[in-house]
Amino acid sequence: MMKEKLFDKFAELFGNTEDVRFYFSPGRVNLIGEHTDYNGGHVFPCALTIGTYGVARKRTDNKIHFYSMNLDNFGVIEVSLDDLSYQKRYNWANYPLGVIWAFTEKGYKLDSGFDMVIRGNIPNGSGLSSSASLEVLTGVILTDLFGIDSLTMTDLALIGQYSENNFNGCNCGIMDQFAVANGKADNAIFLDTSTLNFEYAPVKLKDAKIIITNSKVKHSLVDSAYNTRRQECADALAALQTVVDIQSLGDLDMETFERHKAVIGDAVKEKRAKHAVAENQRTIEAVAALRTDDITRFGELMNQSHISLRDDYEVSCEEIDILVDLAWNTPGVIGSRITGGGFGGCTVSIVKNDAIDTFIDTIGKAYKEKVGHEAEFYTVEIGDGARRLA
Numbered sequence: 001m002m003k004e005k006l007f008d009k010f011a012e013l014f015g016n017t018e019d020v021r022f023y024f025s026p027g028r029v030n031l032i033g034e035h036t037d038y039n040g041g042h043v044f045p046c047a048l049t050i051g052t053y054g055v056a057r058k059r060t061d062n063k064i065h066f067y068s069m070n071l072d073n074f075g076v077i078e079v080s081l082d083d084l085s086y087q088k089r090y091n092w093a094n095y096p097l098g099v100i101w102a103f104t105e106k107g108y109k110l111d112s113g114f115d116m117v118i119r120g121n122i123p124n125g126s127g128l129s130s131s132a133s134l135e136v137l138t139g140v141i142l143t144d145l146f147g148i149d150s151l152t153m154t155d156l157a158l159i160g161q162y163s164e165n166n167f168n169g170c171n172c173g174i175m176d177q178f179a180v181a182n183g184k185a186d187n188a189i190f191l192d193t194s195t196l197n198f199e200y201a202p203v204k205l206k207d208a209k210i211i212i213t214n215s216k217v218k219h220s221l222v223d224s225a226y227n228t229r230r231q232e233c234a235d236a237l238a239a240l241q242t243v244v245d246i247q248s249l250g251d252l253d254m255e256t257f258e259r260h261k262a263v264i265g266d267a268v269k270e271k272r273a274k275h276a277v278a279e280n281q282r283t284i285e286a287v288a289a290l291r292t293d294d295i296t297r298f299g300e301l302m303n304q305s306h307i308s309l310r311d312d313y314e315v316s317c318e319e320i321d322i323l324v325d326l327a328w329n330t331p332g333v334i335g336s337r338i339t340g341g342g343f344g345g346c347t348v349s350i351v352k353n354d355a356i357d358t359f360i361d362t363i364g365k366a367y368k369e370k371v372g373h374e375a376e377f378y379t380v381e382i383g384d385g386a387r388r389l390a
């Protein structure tokens with residue numbers, strides 16, 4: 001279906017489909033370990049089976065053409081290889097363009113332009129990483145079309161992050177691109193962001209599933225608040241480093257943090273740092289619990305993660321708290337929390353199979369009543385990372 005639609009569109013726009021190649025890059029959801037990736041802590045995300053599909057082919061001149069079937073009102077966006085600068089009018093195409101720019105910055109110059117058509121099925125603005133998905137998709141397309149075989153999937157994740165930080169101006173950590181690049185079906189990724197060492201952990205939920213609930217709100221302070229949180233953590237770290245020998249907040253356990261926290265000297269920064277330290281410890285414990293099939297403990301830690309993000313890190317919002325409260329009060333819910341950057345977006349819940357229908361029905365109705373608009377529910381599967389498809 002997807003392939004046919006993309007190939008038809010490609011032929012319509014660029015003449016035919018000879019030598020056109022087909023690619024996919026997933027979205028991601030983070031199960032636990034939120035706002036730890038820029039604090040040298042652990043994260044535990046997984047790639048989804050929804051994501052961004054793309055078709056592409058090299059050209060013989062130096063033009064690059066981008067077309068999105070989701071945002072077809074922008075038409076074909078044309079950029080010359082000789083001028084890879086950020087332009088507001090390029091809109092969504094600044095993401096793939098940023099990756100091309102990052103490739104050339106890192107010494108991988110392209111010898112021609114190319115045509116690229118994409119179509120995604122990640123709900124817009126949901127916080128399931130449609131931009132990271134598109135960045136890593138572009139990385140896979142470039143390495144494949146131009147025969148660059150020295151880059152690993154982790155390199156593509158780093159290039160995606162580099163382009164987002166330096167071309168698109170969002171100061172994100174590595175989690176999203178890493179999960180999209182290195183995803184593995186039925187597994188979550190236990191990543192140590194201080195070393196980029198990672199292990200896959202099978203997500204065996206027995207009689208339960210992962211449900212993502214989209215609040216369908218995205219508060220505008222998201223980018224500025226994200227950067228403020230980063231700065232607050234950096235300040236707290238600098239203060240702590242005057243008394244303990246650490247590289248990041250992820251190096252601390254709770255006990256050491258409690259012993260030295262007074263040196264931070266600012267109540268807000270202390271709360272932020274407390275979250276970063278506690279969330280990292282929770283993530284390590286949650287993965288251990290999952291490995292011993294203790295789903296109940298995993299769920300409890302998800303709930304604690306939410307409380308910490310709500311009260312100490314203060315990145316939740318009314319709508320998300322309503323969804324999480326409703327989930328906590330629904331039978332058959334093992335755990336529920338906000339996921340992603342915050343200030344809207346989605347919650348992630350683990351729900352017993354026989355309770356899923358009631359979960360969707362009762363929370364759906366109550367949310368509509370309280371907030372005034374509908375939430376959306378997705379029962380998701382954990383899929384593989386970005387790749388070329390047949």
Ligand code: GLA
Nearest residue numbers: 034035172173174175340341
């Ligand atoms: C966003 C960022 C990630 C990470 C999360 C919070 O998704 O892109 O790097 O910091 O927020 O865990």
